[in-house]
Amino acid sequence: MPAPANVATGVHLVRVPMPAGGLPYSLAYLLEDAEGGVHVIDPGSPSPETLPLLANALGALGHALADVRTILVTHLHADHAGAAGALRAATGARILMHERERDALAADVAASVGGAGVRRRDAETVDGWGVPPERRPELLALPSLPIAGVAAPDATLADGELLALPGLRLRAFWTPGHTGGHLCFDDEERGLLFTGDHVLPTVNSGLGLGGAEFDPIGDYLRSLLRVAALDRRALPGHEEPFDRLAERCAELAEHHLRRAREARDALRSRPDATVWQVAEGMTWTGGWAALAGFALRSALAQTAMHRAFVRSGAPIAW
Ligand SMILES: [Zn+2]
Numbered sequence: 001m002p003a004p005a006n007v008a009t010g011v012h013l014v015r016v017p018m019p020a021g022g023l024p025y026s027l028a029y030l031l032e033d034a035e036g037g038v039h040v041i042d043p044g045s046p047s048p049e050t051l052p053l054l055a056n057a058l059g060a061l062g063h064a065l066a067d068v069r070t071i072l073v074t075h076l077h078a079d080h081a082g083a084a085g086a087l088r089a090a091t092g093a094r095i096l097m098h099e100r101e102r103d104a105l106a107a108d109v110a111a112s113v114g115g116a117g118v119r120r121r122d123a124e125t126v127d128g129w130g131v132p133p134e135r136r137p138e139l140l141a142l143p144s145l146p147i148a149g150v151a152a153p154d155a156t157l158a159d160g161e162l163l164a165l166p167g168l169r170l171r172a173f174w175t176p177g178h179t180g181g182h183l184c185f186d187d188e189e190r191g192l193l194f195t196g197d198h199v200l201p202t203v204n205s206g207l208g209l210g211g212a213e214f215d216p217i218g219d220y221l222r223s224l225l226r227v228a229a230l231d232r233r234a235l236p237g238h239e240e241p242f243d244r245l246a247e248r249c250a251e252l253a254e255h256h257l258r259r260a261r262e263a264r265d266a267l268r269s270r271p272d273a274t275v276w277q278v279a280e281g282m283t284w285t286g287g288w289a290a291l292a293g294f295a296l297r298s299a300l301a302q303t304a305m306h307r308a309f310v311r312s313g314a315p316i317a318w
Helices: 050-062 085-093 098-129 132-139 217-229 245-269 276-278 293-311
Strands: 005-008 013-019 025-031 038-041 068-072 094-098 155-157 162-165 169-173 185-189 192-196 231-234
Touching: 005 085, 005 094, 025 050, 025 155, 050 085, 068 085, 068 162, 085 094, 094 098, 098 132, 132 293, 169 217, 217 245, 217 293, 231 245, 245 276, 245 293
Parallel strands: 038 068, 068 094, 094 155, 192 231
Antiparallel strands: 005 013, 013 025, 025 038, 162 169, 169 185, 185 192
């Protein structure tokens, strides 16, 4: 196992493999405080290897699992928060996240009882998109989003809240978009921003992936604007730490504005167009006809958000 990488004084990065695929690993961060305690940001996937990997990383820094005091969660996805419950059980540390993530987890648990609620929810979503009957089965056969099984928090964090950790100033920064309760963590003194999946250096994170959401596109554009105003080195939840945070925020905003303009143009010629009909008229890598299964569901989900954003009448600007 590789030793954790030091990214700043008292801040260490651990690459945690993602058995579910997609990206090769998530990034967990270990923050040492002034009293021998350690605080973990996004412990990673719920695989049996995660806890030994974190224990090993702590050992390489001269710490034990028992030194872990706090588990900070940027958002409820299993590749970030999936190991939080096991880490809490092994350490007694407290899990902290935004209240919207707590509520979304509770709603997911409620809907998952017997599986019927999730199937009904998925069917309603697919019907609301105006999917032709012959394409329904492939969408309904897909598994639901991977948030099931993530541990409930011990306490929640509000936007702007300063965490009281010995010798550390870490502020919770609410950045809804990827999920409704996504948090970045701002280390003002060291000029670091832990960005979770809000801003990644090259990957474009999907939006609205945290259960019931109100306005993911508008939320995300506003969250990008707030983060772009900070002069920080970005420590993301995947890939590698990066500078040029403001530039990356602008790229991501422009991507969504471009999609919103496409949706607006489709709705101009056909104001009653369903999500399916709007998506047909948008540009897709590899073409619309080639989209199937998970990629098709993702394309429709993203189109639904851009269509709703346009129909809300919000200015398509950043
Ligand atoms: Zn995520």
